[in-house]
Amino acid sequence: MSDIHTLAGAYALNAIDDMDRARFDRHLAECPACAAEVAELTETVAALAEATAETPPVGLRSAVLDRIDRTPQLRPETRRTSGRRPLPRRRWLAAAAAVVALGGAGAVGYVIADQSRPDAGTRADTEARRIAAVVGAPDARMRTTATDGGRVSVVESPSLDEAVAVLTDLPAPGTGHAYQLWVIRDRTPQSVGVLATGRTDATELVSGVRGAQAFGVSREPSGGSTTPTLPLVAQLPLG
């Protein structure tokens, strides 16, 4: 049993950050037994919701019923797979990357939010909304740098304290290697995500960029490192 599998409990409890979640999602897609275990543990966790039941505020019922009157439902997925599969998210993010790369900041935020509806899962939907919010924010600012045939762009919204990093056509990181993303604050790099081994394109939401000086991409052994290997593949100023 691989080491990553021990994350099944934390995953079922939602007790993981986005980086681990992405890692584990990829694992789940390749491990049906793990997916079955996660489904069971998720069910177990749901039993804990009994403990905190509490009468909701009186206005909640009418507010929710009002909203569903105005909210169209999604069609069933044609494939009966779960939102945990990474594919829909990747597909969505590819679309977002294209939009960001083409349009930069501005009104494209709406387009992104709209496109996310047909085939994105719950998680991707939340992320999609946040990405759209960053890209569409009035104070959104994009910076781009070319690197070895590829490109790294960061759209940053200081007011939202979030950024969207878009990596396009980076050179293959090599066998057993992956790109890792960093936010650099007070000269200290902090990891904000590791891409899948060999992946060369990505769109990632980066939270907590306020006060940071730079965004960086490094090439690391698969799974990432605690400090970036120098020189960085790309670096962009933030703030």
Add this chain to the structure above:
Amino acid sequence: MTSEPEPGSQEAAPTDIDALMRAVADGDRDAFADLYDAVASRVYGLVRRVLRDSGLAEEVAQEALVEVWRTAARFDPSRGSAAGWIFTIAHRRAVDRVRAEQATVDRERRAATANVPCDDLIEEVTARLEQQAVRRCLRTLTQLQRESILLAYYGGLTYREVADRLGTPLPTVKTRMRDGLIRLRDCLRVSWG
């Protein structure tokens, strides 16, 4: 905390929720109103527990319940109960919100922002567990298993934050969450089976 309802008083049996969910997936608004009545107290209570703010909880509970409506056709009964699916959506929404709020404060202060003493939290939720089976089964866990699971779930903490809080190595917390949930699952299976 003076006018706590009797948790569980409005709960529908799991099978009813599954049946309602099928109707909701077909666009049945009346069924959704019934589904709301069956799950709202648990959705709201859970979200409020994680967010520790009534106003925010109302907003996030509303978003979660609308999402249940919107994505109802994506619910796959072969993967679990409708109730489990709904509470997962609600919990994740709440946790996403907590972490988004935390991202706006200094990262160094993250651990400090979730400052409910863990003993109090664990004692309170254990005391409120109406489901005797859940309460009894939680007692079969080791203290570390129980603390890891309850802090993560009700505190909205990541396993890293739980490890910090409990002063326990990361791999240990990860493992205890998993084997604790497995033990809880097996115990509940016997109780309900």
